[in-house]
Amino acid sequence: MSLLSMEAPSEKILSPEDEEMMRDSLKRCSPETVESALAYRKTGDVDRVAVIIIGIIERFLEPDMRARLRKGGDNQRIFEDLGIDSLTLVEIVMLVEETLDMSIDNNELRDLRTIGDVKTFIDCKVRGLPMPEKARHVGAEVIDQALPHGQPFLFVQEASIRKSEARGSYKINGDEFFLEGHFKGNPVFPASIMLEALGQLAVLYLTQNGPGDLPGKVDKDKVFFTSCDGVRCTRVCKPGDVLTLTVKPKRIKHPVGTFEGHISVGAEKVAFAEEISLMFDFCSGESSPSTVSE
Structure with missing residues (x-):
């Protein structure tokens, strides 16, 4: 969601006392x-919200993390990448x-x-817009069970x-x-391994029934690049x-799923794949046609 799409409303009154307290x-x-x-x-100018959010988060970070916040982009994880704990998050809120x-x-x-989740959440709150679809977090244990891949060849x-979409991460x-x-x-x-990581994330999307309307459960042992x-x-x-991995479904029609893939490190783009195609089938007795388009 863009933070640059709404014009500022008319000015509001902020007393000198309130300004001093703020x-x-x-x-x-930062100034x-x-x-x-x-x-x-x-003014109620929502274009200012992103700067405010980043500035407030920065104020609670350790000095060595502040540069990372500024340069890292919206894919940075609040707890794992920036070292924010639950108590500090409450103070930020x-x-x-x-x-x-x-x-x-x-x-x-x-x-x-x-950071992107936080920006989008606050942006929706100040605009009075409905919240976007919630992402379902998938941890290492579920990934291990949902994918046919295993160590040392597992890159999500x-x-x-x-x-x-599905988003994942892998630390080299x-x-x-x-x-x-x-x-x-x-x-x-x-x-080639980065592309393999995108493919594994696409498999995870399918086996976790990402589109929400697949007629059956995708068999992890019947998904092939x-x-x-x-x-x-x-x-x-x-x-x-x-590595921050992103795959977005373009077309899913049994037995083929096609995805667009992106990889970044912080705010830096690393790789792009216009189309990653997988062949898949359902668990026994659960197959029937279904289509998901971009």
Whole structure:
């Protein structure tokens, strides 16, 4: 959802006392955050909200994490990548509520896992729009059971699935068996393995009934890679990088599913696949035609 699509309404009154209180509450935030918060409270300009959210989160981060927040993009995970714990998240929410003059129910925070999730959630709240479809988190144990792949050839460590897409992540540890020879003394994660990771995420989408209207359960042992077209790689990936994987269904009609795939590291684009195609079948006695289009 764009944060740049609504015009600012007419100006509101913010008393000098309220302005002073706001400046005091945000005194450890950047000047840009403070001025954006004051502008939002005076005009209701929702274009300022993204800056406010990032600035408030930054205020609670350790110094070494602040640059990562600014450069990392919306796919950064709140807890795993930025080191925010549950108590700190409550403090962040309280300051957001005070700054934006809004109320947030703790139950609404359960499915917020990335910076992008937080931005979208707050944007919907301030605009009075319905919340987007909730993503279903899939942990390592479920992934291990839902995929035919296993260690040391499993490249999705966690994922979230909604009808429109599946997102996953994989951290390159440096001890992957193939890095010893790719390349000698200069470990580089192979592009072919990145495409394999996208394919595994697409398999996970199918076996978890991602579209929501497949007529049967996809058999994990009856999903096979068939083709990959329009591939572009734009960044070298090395140990320590966390790959953010995204697949979006384009066409799903038994027995073929076609997906678009993206990989990034932080805000940097890594790879793109225009079409990843898989052949699949249902568990015994559950097959029938079904179509999902983009």
